Amino acid sequence: MAAPAQTGAGQISDRGAGTRPCAPIRSTCPYCGVGCGVRLDRDDTGALTVTGDPDHPANRGKLCSKGSALAETAGLQNRLLAPRVDGHDTDWDTALQTVAHRFERTIAEHGPDSVAFYASGQMLTEDYYLANKFMKGFVGTANIDTNSRLCMASTVAGHKRAFGTDTVPGTYEDLDEADLVVIVGSNLAWCHPILHQRVLAAKARRGTRTVVIDPRRTATCDGADLHLPLRIGSDVALFNGLLAAIYEGGALDAGYLAQVDGFDASLMSAMASDLGPTGLDPDLAASFFRLWIRTERVVTIFSQGVNQSSSGTDKVNAILNCHIATGRIGKPGMGPFSVTGQPNAMGGREVGGLSNTLACHLDIENPAHRTAVRDFWEAPRIPDAPGLKAVDMFRAVADGRIKALWIMHTNPAVTLPEADAVRDAIAACPFTVVSDITARTDTARLADVLLPASAWAEKDGTVTNSDRTISRQRSALPAPGDARPDWWHIAQVARKMGFATAFDYTEPAEIFREHAALSGIAGALGRDFDISELSDLTNRAYDEMTPTRWPIAAKRGGRFFADGRSFHDSGRMCMIPVRWRAPAARQAPRFPFRLNTGRVRDHWHTMTRTGLTPRLSAHLAEPFVEIHPDDATALQIAPDTLVELTAPKGHAVLRATITDAVQPGTLFAPMHWTAETAPTGRIDAVVAGATDPVSGQPESKASVCAARAFAAAWYGFAVSSRPMTPTSAYWAMAPSGAGWRAELAGRAASQDWEAEARALFDLPTAQAQVLTDPARGIARLAFREGGKLVAALFVSPQPVGVMRDYLAGLPDEDVLSGRAPLGRPDPGPTLCSCFGVGVNTILSAIESDGLMTVEAVGAALSAGTNCGSCRSEIATLLTSARVNEAAQ
Numbered sequence: 001m002a003a004p005a006q007t008g009a010g011q012i013s014d015r016g017a018g019t020r021p022c023a024p025i026r027s028t029c030p031y032c033g034v035g036c037g038v039r040l041d042r043d044d045t046g047a048l049t050v051t052g053d054p055d056h057p058a059n060r061g062k063l064c065s066k067g068s069a070l071a072e073t074a075g076l077q078n079r080l081l082a083p084r085v086d087g088h089d090t091d092w093d094t095a096l097q098t099v100a101h102r103f104e105r106t107i108a109e110h111g112p113d114s115v116a117f118y119a120s121g122q123m124l125t126e127d128y129y130l131a132n133k134f135m136k137g138f139v140g141t142a143n144i145d146t147n148s149r150l151c152m153a154s155t156v157a158g159h160k161r162a163f164g165t166d167t168v169p170g171t172y173e174d175l176d177e178a179d180l181v182v183i184v185g186s187n188l189a190w191c192h193p194i195l196h197q198r199v200l201a202a203k204a205r206r207g208t209r210t211v212v213i214d215p216r217r218t219a220t221c222d223g224a225d226l227h228l229p230l231r232i233g234s235d236v237a238l239f240n241g242l243l244a245a246i247y248e249g250g251a252l253d254a255g256y257l258a259q260v261d262g263f264d265a266s267l268m269s270a271m272a273s274d275l276g277p278t279g280l281d282p283d284l285a286a287s288f289f290r291l292w293i294r295t296e297r298v299v300t301i302f303s304q305g306v307n308q309s310s311s312g313t314d315k316v317n318a319i320l321n322c323h324i325a326t327g328r329i330g331k332p333g334m335g336p337f338s339v340t341g342q343p344n345a346m347g348g349r350e351v352g353g354l355s356n357t358l359a360c361h362l363d364i365e366n367p368a369h370r371t372a373v374r375d376f377w378e379a380p381r382i383p384d385a386p387g388l389k390a391v392d393m394f395r396a397v398a399d400g401r402i403k404a405l406w407i408m409h410t411n412p413a414v415t416l417p418e419a420d421a422v423r424d425a426i427a428a429c430p431f432t433v434v435s436d437i438t439a440r441t442d443t444a445r446l447a448d449v450l451l452p453a454s455a456w457a458e459k460d461g462t463v464t465n466s467d468r469t470i471s472r473q474r475s476a477l478p479a480p481g482d483a484r485p486d487w488w489h490i491a492q493v494a495r496k497m498g499f500a501t502a503f504d505y506t507e508p509a510e511i512f513r514e515h516a517a518l519s520g521i522a523g524a525l526g527r528d529f530d531i532s533e534l535s536d537l538t539n540r541a542y543d544e545m546t547p548t549r550w551p552i553a554a555k556r557g558g559r560f561f562a563d564g565r566s567f568h569d570s571g572r573m574c575m576i577p578v579r580w581r582a583p584a585a586r587q588a589p590r591f592p593f594r595l596n597t598g599r600v601r602d603h604w605h606t607m608t609r610t611g612l613t614p615r616l617s618a619h620l621a622e623p624f625v626e627i628h629p630d631d632a633t634a635l636q637i638a639p640d641t642l643v644e645l646t647a648p649k650g651h652a653v654l655r656a657t658i659t660d661a662v663q664p665g666t667l668f669a670p671m672h673w674t675a676e677t678a679p680t681g682r683i684d685a686v687v688a689g690a691t692d693p694v695s696g697q698p699e700s701k702a703s704v705c706a707a708r709a710f711a712a713a714w715y716g717f718a719v720s721s722r723p724m725t726p727t728s729a730y731w732a733m734a735p736s737g738a739g740w741r742a743e744l745a746g747r748a749a750s751q752d753w754e755a756e757a758r759a760l761f762d763l764p765t766a767q768a769q770v771l772t773d774p775a776r777g778i779a780r781l782a783f784r785e786g787g788k789l790v791a792a793l794f795v796s797p798q799p800v801g802v803m804r805d806y807l808a809g810l811p812d813e814d815v816l817s818g819r820a821p822l823g824r825p826d827p828g829p830t831l832c833s834c835f836g837v838g839v840n841t842i843l844s845a846i847e848s849d850g851l852m853t854v855e856a857v858g859a860a861l862s863a864g865t866n867c868g869s870c871r872s873e874i875a876t877l878l879t880s881a882r883v884n885e886a887a888q
């Protein structure tokens with residue numbers, strides 16, 4: 001039965017006149033790989049409301065905090081509305097002609113491998129298909145790779161080694177039907193919240209046990225039956241231990257193994273392993289092994305903690321080996337399950353968007369496959385070898401081998417490892433094109449040509465989620481200004497380069513039909529990805545297409561590999577013998593910390609959309625680094641001060657969060673902040689460029705670095721009705737309800753704080769109220785225009801202790817105390833972004849009303865009752881409140 005739809009309260013109305021109301025449109029959330037269905041409603045003022053689609057099989061009406069705030073990100077703030085060449089707005093014809101001409105000239109002078117395309121899991125399948133066709137079929141180079149390389153390339157490689165194809169064996173329904181769900185290297189509660197809620201629902205309904213395997217204690221650990229805090233990078237040792245225990249416990253599936261190659265060698269590897277590298281208590285590991293072995297219906301969910309590693313492919317195969325050895329794969333409630341980070345990472349894999357794949361799961365190195373694709377596309381050329389993978393691609397940009405580069409919907413100057421070097425390489429590249437919805441990204445600022453793209457709510461096409469369900473993304477808003485869809489950008493450039501016939505598309509439905517038809521050829525060549533039944537969809541049928549999982553259910557039942565048949569030439573499954581290897585970067589006295597990176601609950605990638613909405617920024621408004629209390633004490637790092645991280649090729653300054661959620665000697669920092677929002681918070685500047693030798697995926701979770709206290713002479717907190725222009729050594733700025741808020745710090749205190757503040761706020765003449773105590777290094781300044789508070793700055797030699805959420809509202813009161821008037825409680829940092837409920841409010845309700853459960857907190861305060869993304873954190877507050885009470 002369909003659940004009630006989740007509310008997305010936000011609205012936009014800045015397209016105004018000419019925007020007609022529309023009947024509810026069904027589309028797909030553009031953030032994570034869960035692929036939740038959404039309903040878009042637009043009223044006669046042009047305001048858009050986004051709610052969960054009760055009929056979509058991925059979410060049944062639910063949305064997480066990010067999905068619930070989608071409407072707030074669909075406005076025109078920061079939008080790029082016209083093509084730009086060399087920093088000047090121009091017309092489309094000029095821009096397209098410039099791109100086509102520079103690409104043609106570079107290819108003519110230096111060959112097709114001197115150009116490259118860097119794509120994104122944000123692109124729709126139709127856009128991705130065309131980018132791949134353009135580069136591999138018509139430019140004639142395999143130098144097209146994607147930011148999905150940073151996300152799930154190790155899973156692709158692991159799947160191909162085991163199954164002979166890149167196929168996720170199971171479905172989301174398996175999470176409902178499992179008796180044990182093992183979550184490896186994934187903070188599912190924050191990064192795939194709707195799937196996590198699905199697991200918790202199964203736990204409540206049928207008692208599904210859950211095990212979390214993660215070096216960090218994350219929100220996903222709350223309520224789990226076991227948490228295995230293994231050492232960073234030791235997953236292969238753990239799963240080899242599990243395989244050995246499966247053998248010793250007599251849990252092998254002999255019938256299934258009769259169709260498997262590589263069992264003996266894999267078992268020998270496993271038996272030769274020990275658990276030492278995991279650092280786990282042997283009894284804890286043994287409990288996990290027993291639980292796994294005695295539970296037939298087991299799903300192992302894995303994500304970036306597995307993939308983003310210099311041994312990521314081996315980690316994937318270590319997990320797959322255990323499922324293959326027990327035959328627990330492709331059957332209801334059991335199987336390995338890779339969850340993808342991006343909304344269309346799977347669609348990108350299907351069209352062959354990686355530099356080492358072709359299209360429709362065909363292989364670039366297979367002559368028959370190449371011929372089939374070339375003939376189908378009527379392409380003049382097709383490369384016979386893989387192109388450059390992401391990290392190598394930008395190294396080739398740096399050393400001048402790549403001379404023309406097209407980047408679409410991604411921000412590599414921030415997100416690739418050694419990000420400073422990548423930024424410098426893009427800046428030095430002779431010709432860079434960026435297609436994006438905004439010019440305000442670290443990468444777009446470096447482009448020679450900027451092409452304005454349609455945004456999520458304006459685009460038409462399809463995406464594929466983590467369980468192979470293809471969903472429509474439908475346009476609900478007209479594209480503003482000169483913005484155009486990505487497929488159109490590519491087709492227009494291709495036409496101007498002389499490929500008019502092959503790129504003569506007028507709408508995405510045509511491209512989808514062609515993609516589906518090509519998959520039929522792949523199917524005839526024995527590949528798994530065959531959606532050719534969709535190749536004759538009429539435009540109307542494409543428009544009305546409902547979520548469709550491949551293989552088309554009537555044919556295959558929706559799961560793979562239960563019968564033990566693979567897509568290797570032999571038809572047999574493969575177990576891959578793997579051995580634990582330490583992460584590539586070695587800890588040393590100069591760089592003693594191991595750095596783990598990841599996402600936070602309410603932000604997406606480099607925040608070009610989530611960073612627009614105050615309520616998503618309220619949860620965590622600045623970049624931070626988690627450091628263990630023992631390390632903080634040793635380094636004299638106090639709570640909420642700043643920490644400086646240095647690595648061989650980079651540097652960052654972040655707020656200290658002192659917590660035993662991380663292990664001693666390890667650090668965790670989020671990936672979202674950029675030069676636009678916190679210039680020293682670009683954590684990928686610190687991450688080393690080591691990659692997995694098979695998949696080419698960077699090791700974003702096990703770099704090394706040094707940490708020390710940042711020598712701040714002063715800390716500041718500022719609020720303003722307008723964006724600020726900070727110049728201090730450290731700053732981080734975020735939108736707030738009434739404008740903007742910023743955290744600041746510097747190495748030398750100012751002699752004239754009023755002048756500093758006026759420059760920061762650009763308020764040369766506003767009326768100022770100033771309170772300073774130079775002896776104590778304290779300054780407090782409030783600025784008013786027409787009697788109304790428009791900005792305030794609070795400076796202190798220590799981290800500033802003021803009521804931030806109160807001040808961020810720019811209250812019409814005397815604010816120099818930094819606190820709300822007496823009697824008004826401090827809600828504390830926002831925990832529930834849907835209802836704006838703060839930590840202090842929840843803690844005080846727990847204490848005063850004796851609340852014992854998450855549901856009781858919800859009933860009292862509404863917190864956690866809309867999207868549910870904060871429920872794990874409320875559970876943590878309840879637990880800590882109980883612990884405190886017991887200790888009294």
Ligand code: SF4
Nearest residue numbers: 029031032036064067
């Ligand atoms: Fe979007 Fe959240 Fe669903 Fe992911 S879980 S698709 S971010 S609503």
